[in-house]
Structure formats: C-alpha cells, structure tokens
Amino acid sequence: MRRFLLATLTILGLAVLIPASVLAAAWAGPGATHWSGAALxxxxPTGSTDHDLPDRYVTQLGPINDLLSAHSRDLAGWRYDGDxxxxxxxxxxxxxxxxxxxxxxxxxxxxxRVRFSDAHLQERKTRISNTPGLLRATPSRLVTVGVDPPAxxxxxxxxxxxxxxFNRLDGYEDEACVRYAYAEGTVSLADNSGGPPATYWDPATLPGTYLxxxxxxPWHIAAGLLLFGAPWVLPALRRRARARAAAA
Known part of the structure; x- marks a missing residue:
C-alpha cells in the first residue's frame, strides 16, 4: 500500500511539475527548448507588454528609427529596459x-550586441509564414507572426x-520562438472569413496544450524524473549497501 501511494504521488507530481516548470521558464525569461529545437x-495574455515607453522617449525616437531604417542589415531594433x-x-x-x-x-x-539583424529576421519571418501547414491549422493556433526586437x-x-x-520550426533554432498566450478574444491568422473577431482560445484545446x-x-522531463525518482532510487541504494555490508 505504501508503494502504491508513493507511485501515485510520483505520477501526480510529475504531471504537475513538468508543465508548470516549462511555463515558469517561459514566463521568467530563459525559455524552454522543445525536443525539435524550437523554443517556448x-x-x-495577448497584448501584454513589459514596459511602457515614457513620453520623453516617444518624442525623441526619430534619430533612432532613422538609423534603424537605413541600416537594417547591421541593426536589430531597440528595447526599453526601464531607465x-x-x-x-x-x-x-x-x-x-x-x-x-x-x-x-x-x-x-x-x-x-545581438545575433540577428532586422533584415535577417524579416527574411526568416517570410520563410516561416510560407511554411506549409504552419498558419492554416485547425483548430486555429496562431495569433501573430512578427519580428520581436527585444527577443x-x-x-x-x-x-x-x-x-x-514546434516541429515545423525545426531548423530555425534561435531565429524563431513561440509565446503561449492564454487570453480570449484573439483573431487567428488562419481566419479568412472577413467576419467579426472570434474567440479562438478554447478550453477544449487545453488537453492538447497540456500534453x-x-x-x-526533455530537460524539464529529466529534471522532474530526477527529483521524483529520488524517493525510489535512494531507498534501493541503501538496501543494496546494507546487503553488501551484511554479506561482507
């Protein structure tokens, strides 16, 4: 009975810890790498931003934007880091x-210094947008595809x-990244109806997202197995050590 209870708690713990650790890594900044190589x-929620640009910068962006427009193969945009x-x-x-x-x-x-220029990422954006089956998926999954300078x-x-x-992004490595937005009321890129905005976020899709x-x-799976496997492995190692000591 004790082993059954421990096994049940281990399975439940893994079922909660692994998805939670993936989302935490994506939310906190380092991100999580899918086994295809693409990153979450x-x-x-959709439409959230990290910082609002102060008015004093809004009126002084002209020289920076002119520089970026003229040298897109050497520059990659800008971000505001708080000060x-x-x-x-x-x-x-x-x-x-x-x-x-x-x-x-x-x-x-x-x-x-960053790895990719704006011109390079714009070219990759075009290639990604033209990837067969990426945008036209049912049920709808993508809201936007665009170059994100801060990332x-x-x-x-x-x-x-x-x-x-993630598999369709294989080969782009750090050039492409995915953000999971759980808010409602988003308009999918797969919609060509021309009608009013629909709610594409659907609780019915949560089981697939969870799986x-x-x-x-893989890194999060390995960490979870290491953490929750310890209650099984350590007692077995102790029993083995005691058996060796008794045999000696």
Whole structure:
C-alpha cells in the first residue's frame, strides 16, 4: 500500500511539475527548448507588454528609427529596459554606427550586441509564414507572426500548443520562438472569413496544450524524473549497501 501511494504521488507530481516548470521558464525569461529545437520563450495574455515607453522617449525616437531604417542589415531594433533605450546591433559596423550617430542623443541609451539583424529576421519571418501547414491549422493556433526586437527572434504568438507547431520550426533554432498566450478574444491568422473577431482560445484545446507541455521538453522531463525518482532510487541504494555490508 505504501508503494502504491508513493507511485501515485510520483505520477501526480510529475504531471504537475513538468508543465508548470516549462511555463515558469517561459514566463521568467530563459525559455524552454522543445525536443525539435524550437523554443517556448514567453507565457502570458495577448497584448501584454513589459514596459511602457515614457513620453520623453516617444518624442525623441526619430534619430533612432532613422538609423534603424537605413541600416537594417547591421541593426536589430531597440528595447526599453526601464531607465534607458537599448539599441540592438548585430555587427561591429552596427555598434560603431550607433555610437557615432547617438553621441549627442539627449536621453540615456546604450548599445547591445545581438545575433540577428532586422533584415535577417524579416527574411526568416517570410520563410516561416510560407511554411506549409504552419498558419492554416485547425483548430486555429496562431495569433501573430512578427519580428520581436527585444527577443531577437521571429515571434509566433499561439493560443494553442502542439508538437506539430514546434516541429515545423525545426531548423530555425534561435531565429524563431513561440509565446503561449492564454487570453480570449484573439483573431487567428488562419481566419479568412472577413467576419467579426472570434474567440479562438478554447478550453477544449487545453488537453492538447497540456500534453505538449508534459511530453515535449526533455530537460524539464529529466529534471522532474530526477527529483521524483529520488524517493525510489535512494531507498534501493541503501538496501543494496546494507546487503553488501551484511554479506561482507
């Protein structure tokens, strides 16, 4: 009876811990890597933002936006980190351009190196959008596909997760990332009806999303098995050690 109870608690613990740890990693920032190689890098309601840009920056974005428009192969956009604008550069040339052009910029700023330029990600966005079966899925799963400068990736916002979505992003590695948005009232890219916005987030899709979170992220599965396997493995090791000691 004790072993049955322990086995039941282990299974229930894994069933809760693994999906929760995947969502926590996506929400906190590091993200979770699917076994296909694609990443779940965000978790939250649609339309949420990390920071609102202060008015003093809104009126001073002209030089930065002009620089980004003219040098999209060297730069990757900007983000606001709470006290300054961070301009993202993908090349050494881009870093020099930012430092030279914004030398007299009136507000706090800094330049940060990233892997992919805006031009590169825009090209990848086009390729991803044209991937067969990615946008036209039933039931609908994607809300938007666009370049996300702060994350430096092509961001796919999904209201439903499944292994097929991540598998179709195989090969893009860090160039593509998925955000799970659980809010209602979103309009899917798969809708061509032209009618009023519909609610594509459906509780009926939760079992599929849950199974994807439970079985699709190997590092989190391994961590869960290690944590919940200890109550089984450690007593067996102690019994084995005692048996060896008695035999000696």
């Amino acid at each position: 890098s965000g978790f939250g 300054r604008i961070v301009v993202l550069a993908a090349t050494d040339t881009g870093e020099r351009l930012v430092r030279d052009t914004l030398r007299d910029y009136p507000l706090p700023w800094r330049v940060e 430096n990736c092509v961001l796919l916002v999904a209201v439903r997760l499944d292994h097929d979505l 994807t979170l439970l079985t699709g992220f």
